[in-house]
Amino acid sequence: MDRLKITILVSLLLPVFSGFGYGQEQKSxxxxxxxxxxxxxxxxxxxxxxxxxxxxxxxxxxYPSLIEILQDKxxxxxxxxxxxxxxxxxxxxxxxxxxxxxxxxxxxxxRDGALTSLNYITRNFFGGDKKAWKEWWAKAxxxxxxxxxxxxxxxxxxxxxxxxxxxxxxxxxxxxGSPASPPASISKCIYRNQIVYYEPPRCCxxxxxxxxxxxxxxxxxxxxxxxxxxxxCSDFFSEKKDCVIIWRDSRSSR
Numbered sequence: 001m002d003r004l005k006i007t008i009l010v011s012l013l014l015p016v017f018s019g020f021g022y023g024q025e026q027k028s029x030x031x032x033x034x035x036x037x038x039x040x041x042x043x044x045x046x047x048x049x050x051x052x053x054x055x056x057x058x059x060x061x062x063y064p065s066l067i068e069i070l071q072d073k074x075x076x077x078x079x080x081x082x083x084x085x086x087x088x089x090x091x092x093x094x095x096x097x098x099x100x101x102x103x104x105x106x107x108x109x110x111r112d113g114a115l116t117s118l119n120y121i122t123r124n125f126f127g128g129d130k131k132a133w134k135e136w137w138a139k140a141x142x143x144x145x146x147x148x149x150x151x152x153x154x155x156x157x158x159x160x161x162x163x164x165x166x167x168x169x170x171x172x173x174x175x176x177g178s179p180a181s182p183p184a185s186i187s188k189c190i191y192r193n194q195i196v197y198y199e200p201p202r203c204c205x206x207x208x209x210x211x212x213x214x215x216x217x218x219x220x221x222x223x224x225x226x227x228x229x230x231x232x233c234s235d236f237f238s239e240k241k242d243c244v245i246i247w248r249d250s251r252s253s254r
Contacts, residue, residue, distance in 0.1 A: 007085070007156075012105065015089055018038055024115040029058065029061055029062060030058070030062065031065070032065035032069070035055065035062060035066065035069065035080070035083075035201050036061070036069055036075070037084045038051055038054075039078075039079040040057070040076070040084060041053055042059050042082060043076055043079055043082070046087075048078065048081075052082055052084055052085045052086055052089065055086045056086055056090065060090060060092060060135050062086075063087060063090070063092050063094055064088055064093070064094070064215045065168055066083040066084075066087050066095075067083075067085040067087070067094060067095060067098055068118075068178060069197035069225045070083045070084050070087070070095075070098060070099075070102075070226035071098055077107050077110050078110050080110060081109065081110065084099070084110075084113055084114065084117055085113075085117075087099075087117070087121075088117045088120055088121060089122050091120070091173070092121070092145070093141075095117070095121065096118065096121060096122060096137055096141075096245040097137065099114045099117055099118050099121075100114075100118065100130060100134060100137065101130075102114035102128055103115045103118065103128050103133065104130055110174045111128075114129065115127070118133065120175055121180055122140075122176060123146070123173075123174075123176070123177025123179055124176075125154075125178065140176045143176070144172050144173070144175075144176055147168070147171070147172035147175065148165070148168055148172050149167035149168075151168045151169060154227060163188075163246065164213060164215065166214070166216070167186065167197055167211075167215070167246075170186070170215075171186065171247045174247075174249060175249065179249055179251040180202045180203070180249065180251060181202065181203045182200075182202065182203070183248060183249040183250070183251065183252070184199070184200075184202065184248075184249045185199075185200060185245055185247060185248040185249065186198065186199050186245070186246055186247045186248075187221055187243045187244060187245050187246065188243070188244050188246050189204075189240040189241065189242060189244075190240065190241040190242050191210070191233075191236060191239060191240045192239065194212060194213065195212075196210050196211060196212055196213070196218060196240075196245070197210070197211040197213075197225065197246075198210050198211075198221070198240075199211070200222075200223070201222055201223020202223075202230075205223070205224055205225050206223060206224070207220035207222070207223035207224035207229050207230065208220050208221050208222050208223045208229060210233060210236060218232075218233060219233035219236070220232070220233075221233050221234070221236040221237065222237075
């Protein structure tokens with residue numbers, strides 16, 4: 001396996017350990033040229049994964065710069081793929097449309113990376129069928145924007161019913177993707193004197209996730225290969241209180 005494929009694979013695994021992008025550390029905002037220079041330097045030093053991790057800690061105002069780099073066909077495919085990997089880690093929906101354009105790219109490494117990235121960001125699987133991707137996106141984006149409502153505005157942090165915008169965004173994204181098995185749901189509970197959100201495990205061996213109120217991953221209470229989660233909060237089911245299901249996917253899995 002070459003280093004570009006390893007970079008893509010690592011970028012897909014990193015969010016599992018970092019809480020899928022929520023509650024990440026914030027850094028100062030570099031310019032497009034600074035990002036390009038950082039990624040080019042990472043290519044020379046074979047430190048792509050290190051650069052991806054550093055950029056993933058910066059707030060999402062850098063995403064237009066990353067998309068610009070991704071779209072630059074004069075740029076090295078390593079640099080373009082590093083930019084793609086940061087967008088994948090953040091699951092940024094602004095990357096979907098440009099990624100669709102690259103699923104038939106002349107560079108098979110970019111083509112393969114774009115398709116893998118789309119599958120991960122959207123949880124949909126249309127293969128290399130650009131028409132199917134475009135038709136789905138034309139319907140999915142307006143529905144997503146309607147679902148998130150005012151939460152699409154950066155200054156809005158909570159909805160009228162006081163649910164945080166990150167959970168509204170997560171639910172909207174779940175509804176964009178293919179239905180999970182068993183059907184996905186999210187519960188709001190009190191655990192260790194704080195508000196938490198519980199997402200049950202799903203097929204196949206994907207563990208549950210417990211998020212805190214700002215969207216930072218706390219632990220995995222159950223599921224995974226052993227069925228016991230990560231064993232960091234084994235008392236969750238005995239200690240949780242006042243749990244209410246705030247969303248359940250009504251669709252059937254395929």
